[in-house]
Amino acid sequence: MLPQEIIRQKRNGAALSADEIQSFVAALAAGELSEGQIGAFAMAVWFKGMSRDEVVALTLAMARSGDILSWSGIDRPIADKHSTGGVGDNVSLMLAPIAAACGLAVPMISGRGLGHTGGTLDKLEAIPGYEITPDAGLFRKVVRDVGCAIIGQTGVLAPADGKLYAVRDVTATVDSIPLITASILSKKLAAGLQTLVLDVKVGNGAFMSSRADAEVLAHALVDVANGAGVKTSALITDMNQPLADAAGNAVEIRNCLDFLSGRKKDTRLETVVLAFAAEMLVTSGIVSSAQAGETMAANALSSGEAADTFGRMVHLLGGPSDFVEAPDKYLTKAPVTKPVPAPRSGWLSACDAREIGMVVVDLGGGRRHPADKIDHRVGFSHLLPLGTHVDKGEAIGTVHASTETAADAAIAALTTNYRIDDSEPSLLDVISERI
The missing domain is CATH 1.20.970.10 (Transferase, Pyrimidine Nucleoside Phosphorylase; Chain C)
Known part of the structure; x- marks a missing residue:
């Protein structure tokens, strides 16, 4: 026709x-x-x-417009996770090696930053030598030998999606639920997955700011993915504040290493990482319950096996062999670091996560135009979570900047961004629903 x-x-x-x-x-x-x-x-x-059947057909057609990866010979369930994007969302960096340490094969194809959200690939490029676009042979070898590999999309996977997205981006049609669904899932189907877990963010730092919109998208993704033959579930998670206590590229890699080394316990980040690890393990049939999955994931962390898996992945993809043990040898530091002082005493009660992401972009840690070069050194670390009581002048975070002027501008922006109240706030659960 x-x-x-x-x-x-x-x-x-x-x-x-x-x-x-x-x-x-x-x-x-x-x-x-x-x-x-x-x-x-x-x-x-x-x-x-579009109806569900139409979106399934569109997803399958775009997935089949290029190569479909095959994982024959790998005797592990093939699983992955996808996030709709947020600020300080470095879950993938820890989740992939944890899941691999628990017996899954995770061929994770990730993206770059988009707008105010950070990109997993941009973070990994802070590691010297890390190859984000390996050939198919190396990609397969790392997944087989290590259990996980986090790389970028190649031109041979779902090429029709790339062509359609380029036009959507300039025709005000990016926010079409059927087209978002087909775009995300076509790349995941092309990766040859058996199971998929989705992290649908909601809040002022997410692309879906309302709970209703997030639920619509989550249901669409889950229904279509299952209709296309990939066993899929989703968790709706809060993005009204940065998820990690760092936002940037090298600073989030450091945060990842701290997490894998057991120095980020009892945080919102730990809650999300362990929940998604459990979801992947249950969906893949490794365990029968979320509680068993969280226990297995926590053991992979405490034993050091997840950190070892991350280190072997980095090395096989071209990074230093001792990166996990000696990150300071390789991660470049910003020339200016300054504390961000609380302007008054009280409870950190609210912030605009999207604006925090845009401050990172202003520092040089993100792109305003596709050709912009990222400064991997800059961003924020040691961000205090909402619900923390602070005294006037106490640091609510640390800025990493290329110049004194940029640091001072970021400090002003961050202190303005946070609301400090006299009473302790009531906060949303970080995970609100499973679909």
């Missing part, structure tokens, strides 16, 4: 067949569609939506 006929049908609210969707995606992948046709299709979907 002609592409314009498929566009017309969707514009008029008709349901597209799997064959029609496959035909359109094949033409998209082959470069046979104009940007106008791609944009018109995206806008028609934005206005008219």
Whole structure:
């Protein structure tokens, strides 16, 4: 069928067949569609939506537009996790080696920062020599020998998604639930997964700021992924404050190493990491209950096996062999570090996580334009969680900056961002729902 006929049908609210969707995606992948046709299709979907069956068909068609990874010969369940993005969200860095230490194979294909959110790949590039785009042979070897590998998407995985997203980005159709769902899941299906766990963020630092929108997206992702043959569940998690006590690139790598070394116990971050490890283990059939999964994950941490797994992954992907033991030899430090003093005494009761992410971007730790070069040294560390009582002048965090001027601007922005009240706040649970 002609592409314009498929566009017309969707514009008029008709349901597209799997064959029609496959035909359109094949033409998209082959470069046979104009940007106008791609944009018109995206806008028609934005206005008219898609049924579950249509989104399943779109997801499968985009996944099959390139290579599908095969993990034959690897005698472990093939599992992964995906986050919709947030500030101080470095869960993947710890979760992959924990899950691998517990018996899963985790071929984790991650992305770069988007807007105010940090990107796992940008963080990993703070490690000297780490290869984020290995060839397929090395990727497979690391997953087989270590149990996990965190890398970036290659051009041969779901290439139709890349072409569609590029047009969505400039046609105000990025926030279409069917297109978000197909975009996320097509890459995961192309990775050859058997199970998937989704972290759908909600709050002022998330792309979905309302609980209702987050639930709609979570249900769409879970329904479509299961419909496409990947056993999937989701947790809705709070993003009204940075998840880790660090936001940046090298500072979040240091935070990861501290976590794997047992120095981040009893934190919101630990709650989320252990919950997702348990979810992955239950979904993959390694354990029968979330409690058993959390116990297994906690043992992988306390025994040092997860830290060892992370170190071996880093080394096999080109990083230093002693990175976990001696990170200060390799992670460059910002020339200026300063405490961020509380402007008054009281309880840290609220903050705007999105704005904290944008301050990191202003420091040079993120991109405003695709070609921008990231300064991996900058960001915040030692951020106090909401619900902490502080005295005037007490540090609520530490800024890492390239200049005194940049540090002072970041301090001013962060102190303005936090609300300090006289009474202890009531805070949301970090994990609010399982879907």
